Amino acid sequence: MESKPIPMKNPTTVERTSERELVVTRTFDGPVHIVFEAWTKPELFMRWWAPKSMGVPILSCKMDVRTGGGYRIEFGHDPSETWAFFGKYLEVIPNARLIWTNEEGSDGAVTTVTFEEKGGKTLLVLHELYPSKEAFDANSGAEGGMPEQFEQLDKLLITLGASAGGS
16 A cells, blocks of 8 residues: 655644753544543543654543543553553543643643634643753653644544544
C-alpha cells in the first residue's frame, strides 16, 4: 500500500513561551463538541494520543473526566511491562477547558487545554506549565510528538464527522 504525504491544512504551532512553559496551538476542522469528546472519551482518546511513529500503543485508558476526577493511560507492547501517565483533573468545563496534573514524576507539568468554536472549526490551545526550567528541559522530548498527535486527531475527526453525518 502506497501512501503519499498529504499537505497539512492546519499546521500545529509549538512554542516555548518561557523557560517553564510550552504552548501548542492548532485549528481543527470540526465543531468544539466533537473535538472535546476526542479528549474526554477513552475509546476516542486511545485512537489518536500515542504518536504512531513511536510504535508504542496505548494498552489502557481510564478517564473520570470531572473536576477532582482522575486519569491513567498505560503504554507498552506487553501488559507485564508498561509505563503510565496519570493525574487529576483540576477543572473541567465541557466544550471549553480541561486542566489536569501530570503526576508520574515530581517534575510533572500542569496542562491546560482550551477549546474555542470558530465558525464550525475548533481553535485548540494546549499550555503546559512545568515546576522548573530543569523539569521542562527533562521533558522537552514530548513536544516533538505533538504535531504528529494532532495530525492523528485530525484524521479521527474526519472519521467522526463522516460517521456523524457531517454534523
